Amino acid sequence: xxxxxxxxxxxxxxxxxxxxxxxxxxxxxxxxxxxxxxxxxxxxxxxxxxxxxxxxxxxxxxxxxxxxxxxxxxxxxxxxxxxxxxxxxxxxxxxxxxxxxxxxxxxxxxxxxxxxxxxxxxxxxxxxxxxxxxxxxxxxxxxxxxxxxxxxxxxxxxxxxxxxxxxxxxxxxxxxxxxxxxxxxxxxxxxxxxxxxxxxxxxxxxxxxxxxxxxxxxxxxxxxxxxxxxxxxxxxxxxxxxxxxxxxxxxxxxxxxxxxxxxxxxxxxxxxxxxxxxxxxxxxxxxxxxxxxxxxxxxxxxxxxxxxxx
Amino acid sequence: xxxxxxxxxxxxxxxxxxxxxxxxxxxxxxxxxxxxxxxxxxxxxxxxxxxxxxxxxxxxxxxxxxxxxxxxxxxxxxxxxxxxxxxxxxxxxxxxxxxxxxxxxxxxxxxxxxxxxxxxxxxxxxxxxxxxxxxxxxxxxxxxxxxxxxxxxxxxxxxxxxxxxxxxxxxxxxxxxxxxxxxxxxxxxxxxxxxxxxxxxxxxxxxxxxxxxxxxxxxxxxxxxxxxxxxxxxxxxxxxxxxxxxxxxxxxxxxxxxxxxxxxxxxxxxxxxxxxxxxxxxxxxxxxxxxxxxxxxxx
Numbered sequence: 001x002x003x004x005x006x007x008x009x010x011x012x013x014x015x016x017x018x019x020x021x022x023x024x025x026x027x028x029x030x031x032x033x034x035x036x037x038x039x040x041x042x043x044x045x046x047x048x049x050x051x052x053x054x055x056x057x058x059x060x061x062x063x064x065x066x067x068x069x070x071x072x073x074x075x076x077x078x079x080x081x082x083x084x085x086x087x088x089x090x091x092x093x094x095x096x097x098x099x100x101x102x103x104x105x106x107x108x109x110x111x112x113x114x115x116x117x118x119x120x121x122x123x124x125x126x127x128x129x130x131x132x133x134x135x136x137x138x139x140x141x142x143x144x145x146x147x148x149x150x151x152x153x154x155x156x157x158x159x160x161x162x163x164x165x166x167x168x169x170x171x172x173x174x175x176x177x178x179x180x181x182x183x184x185x186x187x188x189x190x191x192x193x194x195x196x197x198x199x200x201x202x203x204x205x206x207x208x209x210x211x212x213x214x215x216x217x218x219x220x221x222x223x224x225x226x227x228x229x230x231x232x233x234x235x236x237x238x239x240x241x242x243x244x245x246x247x248x249x250x251x252x253x254x255x256x257x258x259x260x261x262x263x264x265x266x267x268x269x270x271x272x273x274x275x276x277x278x279x280x281x282x283x284x285x286x287x288x289x290x291x292x293x294x295x296x297x298x299x300x301x302x303x304x305x306x307x308x309x310x
Numbered sequence: 311x312x313x314x315x316x317x318x319x320x321x322x323x324x325x326x327x328x329x330x331x332x333x334x335x336x337x338x339x340x341x342x343x344x345x346x347x348x349x350x351x352x353x354x355x356x357x358x359x360x361x362x363x364x365x366x367x368x369x370x371x372x373x374x375x376x377x378x379x380x381x382x383x384x385x386x387x388x389x390x391x392x393x394x395x396x397x398x399x400x401x402x403x404x405x406x407x408x409x410x411x412x413x414x415x416x417x418x419x420x421x422x423x424x425x426x427x428x429x430x431x432x433x434x435x436x437x438x439x440x441x442x443x444x445x446x447x448x449x450x451x452x453x454x455x456x457x458x459x460x461x462x463x464x465x466x467x468x469x470x471x472x473x474x475x476x477x478x479x480x481x482x483x484x485x486x487x488x489x490x491x492x493x494x495x496x497x498x499x500x501x502x503x504x505x506x507x508x509x510x511x512x513x514x515x516x517x518x519x520x521x522x523x524x525x526x527x528x529x530x531x532x533x534x535x536x537x538x539x540x541x542x543x544x545x546x547x548x549x550x551x552x553x554x555x556x557x558x559x560x561x562x563x564x565x566x567x568x569x570x571x572x573x574x575x576x577x578x579x580x581x582x583x584x585x586x587x588x589x590x591x592x593x594x595x596x597x598x599x600x601x602x603x604x605x606x607x608x609x
Contacts (some may be wrong), residue, residue: 186454192415194467194517195444204470209457 042237046288050283057273062282068240070258079240080283083256083306086227086243087161087236090252091225094165096218099172100207103214105182107174108202119174133235137163142235144275155237155255163235164228168221176219178215182205212302219298223291236263259283272305329477331344350388363388363411363525363555369423371404371413371580377547378404379580386572391547391556393566393588396576402559404580409557410446411439428524444471447518451530454512455502459495460485463502463513467521480520487553488516489546508539508588515546519554528558532565545568563604568594575600 054062065076102122106115109271138181141159152158183206191201207214237255240262244251254259257265266272362385371379379401386392394402404413411432413419424431429548432442455463461503464481468474481498485491494505502513511531518526527549532540545566546571550556560566566573574585577599584591584600595601 094472186450186452187456189415189450189456190413190456190514190517191466192412193410193443193448193450194521195440195442196466196470197440204466206458232441305475 011243029156046281049278050285053278053282066242073281078231079242080257080259080262082243083258085258086157087164087232087258088222088225091159091165091168093220094162095168095172095221099169100176100214101172103176103180104202106178108206122173130230133163133167134231137231137235152253152257156253157256159237159238160232160251163231164225168224171221171224172217174215176214179210183209216298216302219294223294226291229264232258232261233264236261259287331392350580361388363428367424369425372406374418376606379581382582384574384585385584386442386557388555389542389551390571391455391551391558391569393570394559394576395563395575397568397578400576400578401580402576403529406557406559410443410448410528414439443449444521445523446525446527447523449514449518449528449531452534453507453508453514455513459499460502461498464516466517471521475590484520485515487519488512488514505576508542510533511543515583530559530561
């Protein structure tokens with residue numbers, strides 16, 4: 001209140017500034033919340049339509065049915081699940097070992113030059129549109145498998161799964177390499193100091209120490225394989241089929257229709273009953289629950305086995 | 311694995327350089343170092359058994375263009391504690407890592423000159439660094455147990471060397487020798503990372519001695535520990551010297567004075583200035599620079 005000191009006025013405040021600051025805050029919050037809002041709405045709508053379906057079709061019949069034929073109003077999930085399971089298992093067999101081996105090479109063995117070539121190469125692999133993988137499976141992989149004498153049909157789960165596997169290699173290798181690179185060098189030194197060879201240090205020290213990250217990469221890659229659509233739509237055929245447990249190898253050479261491919265087909269079919277259409281949401285919800293559970297499992301395992309380093 | 315590839319391993323072979331070590335003319339001609347090589351003649355308390363087990367001759371190490379060690383001549387006696395002291399960047403750790411060829415892991419590092427372990431030059435082409443490191447264990451500055459159980463940490467070296475018969479017994483013995491057994495015997499399956507820093511470092515010592523090496527190299531093993539843990543480690547080092555040759559790098563001069571039989575003083579530029587009985591170094595060093603360093607006037 002002193003009138004003696006003519007200084008800058010530190011009490012005046014532009015009108016409306018507080019309101020503007022509040023507004024910025026809420027706009028930013030809205031953007032941050034948008035993805036969650038969208039996810040929640042999708043789940044709610046998916047669940048609502050799935051419930052409509054389950055009021056007309058007994059869930060037990062749905063989850064245990066061995067036949068999926070919309071034209072006859074038979075909705076058994078197991079044939080679709082068979083296709084999804086096959087894709088997941090085969091692509092995992094291809095991608096997990098290859099991805100981890102690539103990650104080991106990049107993290108432990110590659111020179112800087114080599115890494116600067118290989119890493120972008122792997123990232124390009126991750127950037128190829130999946131429909132291209134699908135066409136490639138149909139046009140090149142299947143004929144190749146026939147050339148080497150495998151009795152594959154034109155549409156078969158094996159070549160589709162091979163391409164899905166190749167597609168998810170970069171995911172495994174990139175995340176696993178991050179995990180291995182963050183293993184402290186002091187642990188490698190300890191291994192070498194004990195008279196371990198490079199391979200012993202890698203397999204006995206680095207990989208176990210990075211296990212939680214490697215495992216997370218597996219789960220994410222499997223989720224990706226389960227949800228992969230375009231490749232299987234193009235190359236795996238459109239016939240739902242049950243696994244033939246008496247001749248496991250023969251399964252590989254036949255066409256299957258995984259859950260994702262079935263959803264695409266139902267959605268793009270010309271004439272489909274109302275019930276047939278809502279089955280799409282039941283399948284979608286099931287897919288969502290599977291991948292959601294896998295992600296939960298991944299987080300749980302990562303938290304349990306994560307080693308804290310100083 | 312290619313164990314025992316080093317040609318001088320078996321005890322039937324005479325160790326020719328042991329004699330030459332004590333009597334060899336010193337190439338650098340530095341009077342201090344000539345004196346220091348005369349290990350047997352010292353009247354030190356523990357000097358009786360001190361035939362040299364590790365010996366360097368005109369050892370030079372470069373990191374790229376930078377020279378980290380300059381013509382080091384040093385003979386480390388068997389079953390004693392030899393301390394390496396000196397200011398930061400003086401090359402003491404570099405020397406330590408030359409002994410078990412850990413410097414091989416650094417691309418830019420280049421070693422010239424000779425370093426003998428039991429009479430065999432470890433930089434000879436036929437020496438397998440993996441086999442060498444199985445006989446020369448190492449303990450690092452920061453405790454670095456593997457993220458495995460306590461048991462698996464100690465068993466690690468035994469397993470990679472296929473010494474898996476009586477492994478439980480060997481693990482127990484190593485933990486006892488490292489003065490850790492009583493604290494961990496009921497929780498061998500617990501993660502090593504749950505131990506305290508001092509316990510982790512003793513576990514690393516147990517891991518190193520489980521495979522029964524000849525030499526244990528320690529790179530400032532107590533610098534990351536509190537005083538109580540440090541004193542346990544120091545007691546342990548003195549005990550270990552009854553069975554092993556111990557070479558310890560430390561920046562703590564009191565520690566060197568307390569636990570070592572011999573002390574090597576490195577000063578800036580990678581130069582070994584004086585190497586002698588620890589008592590002599592701390593009470594009456596020949597070099598004025600060493601005296602200045604010991605008394606805190608320099609470094």
